Amino acid sequence: MFKDKRGQGLSTNAIILIVLGVAILVMLILGFTIGWQKLLPFIGGDNLQEITTQCDIACKTNQKYAFCTQNRTFQAPDKDDPIEGITCEDLTNATFEDYGMAKCPGLCA
Numbered sequence: 001m002f003k004d005k006r007g008q009g010l011s012t013n014a015i016i017l018i019v020l021g022v023a024i025l026v027m028l029i030l031g032f033t034i035g036w037q038k039l040l041p042f043i044g045g046d047n048l049q050e051i052t053t054q055c056d057i058a059c060k061t062n063q064k065y066a067f068c069t070q071n072r073t074f075q076a077p078d079k080d081d082p083i084e085g086i087t088c089e090d091l092t093n094a095t096f097e098d099y100g101m102a103k104c105p106g107l108c109a
Contacts, residue, residue: 048074088104089104
């Protein structure tokens with residue numbers, strides 16, 4: 001009576017897409033909750049350009065706190081460990097002159 005009836009199953013492609021979708025969803029959730037640097041440290045790298053841009057904007061707009069006092073975490077391109085608690089003013093000193101941070105005369109005086 002029911003000999004020719006077949007159950008409708010999922011195709012292999014559909015199963016693969018579901019698994020990939022769940023894996024991507026889990027990775028996105030982890031990335032946004034624990035942070036991308038901890039999840040995928042190899043995508044990080046230095047933040048020299050980002051810090052340089054932030055400090056340049058702070059200098060040009062006379063944001064004394066942002067340039068002179070605000071602590072930042074600087075990941076140098078040639079160092080493995082980040083430098084924490086450093087300000088834009090600190091980055092203009094001779095110690096960091098290799099990174100080309102522009103001075104902002106008169107702002108932190």
